Amino acid sequence: xxxxxxxxxxxxxxxxxxxxxxxxxxxxxxxxxxxxxxxxxxxxxxxxxxxxxxxxxxxxxxxxxxxxxxxxxxxxxxxxxxxxxxxxxxxxxxxxxxxxxxxxxxxxxxxxxxxxxxxxxxxxxxxxxxxxxxxxxxxxxxxxxxxxxxxxxxxxxxxxxxxxxxxxxxxxxxxxxxxxxxxxxxxxxxxxxxxxxxxxxxxxxxxxxxxxxxxxxxxxxxxxxxxxxxxxxx
Amino acid sequence: xxxxxxxxxxxxxxxxxxxxxxxxxxxxxxxxxxxxxxxxxxxxxxxxxxxxxxxxxxxxxxxxxxxxxxxxxxxxxxxxxxxxxxxxxxxxxxxxxxxxxxxxxxxxxxxxxxxxxxxxxxxxxxxxxxxxxxxxxxxxxxxxxxxxxxxxxxxxxxxxxxxxxxxxxxxxxxxxxxxxxxxxxxxxxxxxxxxxxxxxxxxxxxxxxxxxxxxxxxxxxxxxxxxxxxxxxxxxxxxxxxxxxxxxxxxxxxxxxxxxxxxxxxxxxxxxxxxxxxxxxxxxxxxxx
Numbered sequence: 001x002x003x004x005x006x007x008x009x010x011x012x013x014x015x016x017x018x019x020x021x022x023x024x025x026x027x028x029x030x031x032x033x034x035x036x037x038x039x040x041x042x043x044x045x046x047x048x049x050x051x052x053x054x055x056x057x058x059x060x061x062x063x064x065x066x067x068x069x070x071x072x073x074x075x076x077x078x079x080x081x082x083x084x085x086x087x088x089x090x091x092x093x094x095x096x097x098x099x100x101x102x103x104x105x106x107x108x109x110x111x112x113x114x115x116x117x118x119x120x121x122x123x124x125x126x127x128x129x130x131x132x133x134x135x136x137x138x139x140x141x142x143x144x145x146x147x148x149x150x151x152x153x154x155x156x157x158x159x160x161x162x163x164x165x166x167x168x169x170x171x172x173x174x175x176x177x178x179x180x181x182x183x184x185x186x187x188x189x190x191x192x193x194x195x196x197x198x199x200x201x202x203x204x205x206x207x208x209x210x211x212x213x214x215x216x217x218x219x220x221x222x223x224x225x226x227x228x229x230x231x232x233x234x
Numbered sequence: 235x236x237x238x239x240x241x242x243x244x245x246x247x248x249x250x251x252x253x254x255x256x257x258x259x260x261x262x263x264x265x266x267x268x269x270x271x272x273x274x275x276x277x278x279x280x281x282x283x284x285x286x287x288x289x290x291x292x293x294x295x296x297x298x299x300x301x302x303x304x305x306x307x308x309x310x311x312x313x314x315x316x317x318x319x320x321x322x323x324x325x326x327x328x329x330x331x332x333x334x335x336x337x338x339x340x341x342x343x344x345x346x347x348x349x350x351x352x353x354x355x356x357x358x359x360x361x362x363x364x365x366x367x368x369x370x371x372x373x374x375x376x377x378x379x380x381x382x383x384x385x386x387x388x389x390x391x392x393x394x395x396x397x398x399x400x401x402x403x404x405x406x407x408x409x410x411x412x413x414x415x416x417x418x419x420x421x422x423x424x425x426x427x428x429x430x431x432x433x434x435x436x437x438x439x440x441x442x443x444x445x446x447x448x449x450x451x452x453x454x455x456x457x458x459x460x461x462x463x464x465x466x467x468x469x470x471x472x473x474x475x476x477x478x479x480x481x482x483x484x485x486x487x488x489x490x491x492x493x494x495x496x497x498x499x500x501x502x503x504x505x506x507x508x509x510x511x512x513x514x515x516x517x518x519x520x521x522x523x
Contacts, residue, residue, distance in 0.1 A: 050415060074418030086413035088406045098399070099406045102418045151417060 001026050001186055002047070002078070002155055007056035009046040015054070016042040018210045024155060029177075029187040031197040031218070033231070034207035040190045041083045043207065044159055048080045049073045061154070075103045077154030081161065085144040089133030093124055096132055096143055100150030109152065117146040120176060138169040145176065156180065157188045162196070174200060194231040198222050206231075235493050242371050243492040244485060249377040251484020252384035253439050257457060258464035258476035259388060260435035266408040266471030267428040269328065270320065273335040275436050275461060276454025277342040282308055282437025283453065284350060286444040290357045297359060297445050298379065304441040305434040312433025316426040324425070339454070346451035354448040362445050380442035387438055388477055391431075395473065404428055408471065460487075463507040469517025478519070 002024040010016040016039045024030045034040050045051045047058050049070040058066045060078050088096050097117060101110040118125040121142040127135065132143055141161055148156055158177065162170040170193070178200060181187050191197035198204055198218040206214035206227060214227060221227055257279065264272050282304045289300035315338060323331055362379075365372045395401040407414040407424045415421060439457075447453070464483050468475025483503060490502035510517065 048416060050412065069420070070415040071418040071420045074416065080416050082412060082416055086410050086416060088409040088413055090409045091402070091405060095402055095406075099402055099414075099417050099419070102403065147417065 001061055002188065003057075003059040004043075004047065005057050005059075007043070007046060007058065008054040009042060009051055009056075010054065011042075011051065016210050017046065019056070020207070020210070020212055021056075022205050022212065022215070024186050024188050027181075027184060027186055028203065029181050029189060029201040031201040031204040032188060032190045032207060033192075033194050033197060033204055033221075035192065035231075038207040039210040040207055041159055042210075044080055044082070044157055044188075044190060047073075047157070048078070048082075071103075074151060075105075077152065078157070079148045079151045079153035079155070080157040081144045081148040081159065083159040083163075085140055087132045087140060087143055087147070090131060092129050092131055093135075093143055094128045096147050097124075097150050100147035101152075103151060106150060106152045110150070113150050113152065117149055120149070120179065121146055137164045138166070138173075141165060141169075141173060145173070145180075149180065153185055155186045155188060157190070159190045160192065161189075162191065162193055170196070194227070195222075238370060239492050240489070243488040245371060245373060246377070247485035247488025248481060249373070249381040249484070250488065251481035252381035253442060253480075254460060254464050254484050255477045255480025256384045256387050256435050257439045257461045258468065258480050259391060259473055260432040260439075261461050262465045262468065262471055262473055262476040263391075263435075264429055264432040265465070266473070267404060268320075268324070268425055270331055270335065270429075271328075272429075272432065273332065273458065274315070274339040274342060275432065276456075276458030277339045277346075278308055278312065278433045278454075279436040279440035279443075279457055280346060280449070280451060280454040281311070281342065282440030283444045283449045284346065285437065286441040287355060287357060287449060290359070290444075297357065297362075297376075297441060298383075301383070301438060301441050304437045308437035309430040309434035313426040313430035315433070316429035317422075320429070321422060321425060339458075343451050343454065350451060352450060352452075354450045356448040357445060359445050374446070376442075376445040380446065383442055384439070387435065391435070392473070400427070460503065463503055463510075466507065467510055467517055469519045472517060472519050475517055475519035479517070 004020060004022045007017050007020040008015065020043055022032065032040055032043065046053050049068055053066050057064060060076055063076060065073050065076065088099060097114060098110065101107050101113060123139060124142055124146060132140060145161065161173050161177070165173065174196065177187060177189065189197055189201060198221055201218050203217050204215065204221045205212050214221065214224065257275065261272060261275050264270055285304040285307055286297045286300045289295040289303060290297055319334065319338065323334055362376045365374050366378065395405055403419050404424055407419055407421060411421065460483060464479040465476055467482060468479030486506060487499045487503055491499035
C-alpha cells in the first residue's frame, strides 16, 4: 500500500536520506528503526509532504504522492502522528479531535469516530474540555493518536509514540496500536526502542546515516548478530 | 482635572478605544496565523473610509449601510493580496515580509493619492450631527454607534473563532502549523481567509470612522502606529489582548489629552509603548491565541 523507492531528501543543502526504499503492505505492522539522527523522522516528513523529496518516488495505493502537499496526502488516508505530537496545545481535547476530522470524508463520520476514540481512551472523554497543553505526556500521546484516528487512516504512521513515557504507559500505547491494527489499519512505526518494536511488528527496516542497512521479518532482525550488537547491546 | 472632565474623557476614550480594539484584532489575527506584521493594515482601513465616503457622496448611501459593502470589498482585496503577493514569499525571512507589506502600503496609498487627490474630505450626515446628552455628559452619536458596532464585530469574530469549524481550523493553524498540515488543513486557504478577514475588519473600522474625522490617503499612518501599540500591549497574536488593549489605549489617550495639552496625548501613548517593550515585551496578557 505504501511504496517508497530510492528516496533522497534533506534540509537546505544538507542531504539526509540516501536512496531509502521501503514498503508497507495492506494490514501489516512495519517498524522503521535506527539511532538518533539516522533519518527516521526525515523519512516520515518526506512521505507526508512536509519537506520536499530531492528524487525518488512515494506511492500510496498506486497513486504517486511524491511532493504533493500534505492535505492531498491526508485525504488519501495516509496519516501521521508526528514527532513531538504537534498538537493544538492551546485548544481543548475535543477541538483537537474535531480538527483531526478535517477532511470531508472524515467529517461525515466525526461522531462515530469520536465514540471509537473515547472507547479506546476513556480518559479523554473525561477530559474533553481540558486544554491539551495542560495534560501529561502520556495523555497528550493519547490525544495525538486519537487525532490521527479521527482522520480515518488507511495507513497510520507513528513517530516514536513511546518517547518520554513510563514503561507501563509505553506498554499501554503499544497495546492500543495493536488494537488499532486489528481494525484493518496498516501501521508504520518509528522507534528507537528496537526490541519492543520488533516484538510486535511483522517486518522491520534499520536506518543508518540516511540509508536502509538491514531489512527483514521481525524474527530475522531479532536474530541478526549486527543488530543485536548495535541496538540491543548483546 | 475635575471629576466631570475625567468622566467625560473616560467616555470619549472608551468609545474611540472600540475602534482601536477591532483594528488591533485584525492585525493580531494576521500575525497569529501567519506571523506577518501587516504594515498595510492602516492603508486598508483608509480604503474602507473611501468606500463609505464615495458611497455617501455619489449615491447618498448612509455610512452604516455601506459598511457591508466596504467589508466585502476589502475582504476580497485582502484575500487577493495574500494569494497574489504574500503567499509567494511566506518562506522568506520576517524582515523581508515586513518590507513587502510596507511596499503594499505605499502602493495602496499612492494609488489613492492619484485617484482621490491628497485633499482632506469629510461627510456631513444630518441625522448624526446632533450629540446625545446623558445628564451632564455629552456623547457624539457616530462615536457611540462606532463603539457598539465595533463591540459586535469583536464578539462575532470571537464566536466565529471559538465555535465554527473554520474558526477552529484558523486557531489550529495559528497554534501549530505542522499539526494543521498533518490533519489536512490547507494552509494557503486559511491564510487568504485570515488576511481577508483582517482587511475586512480594518475596512469596518475605517467606515465607522468616516463620519467622525476628515479622511485623506495618508490617514492610515496615525492609526497603524496606534494599532501597533495596542497589539504589543495585548501580546502579539492575542485576540483577547488586542480587544482589551484597544480600550486601554483609547482611555489613556483621552485622559492624557484632558490632563495635559491636546498634543501631549500622542506622546503618552508612545511612552506607554516604550515602557511595555522594556518591562512586558510579551504584552500584559502574553502572546498566543
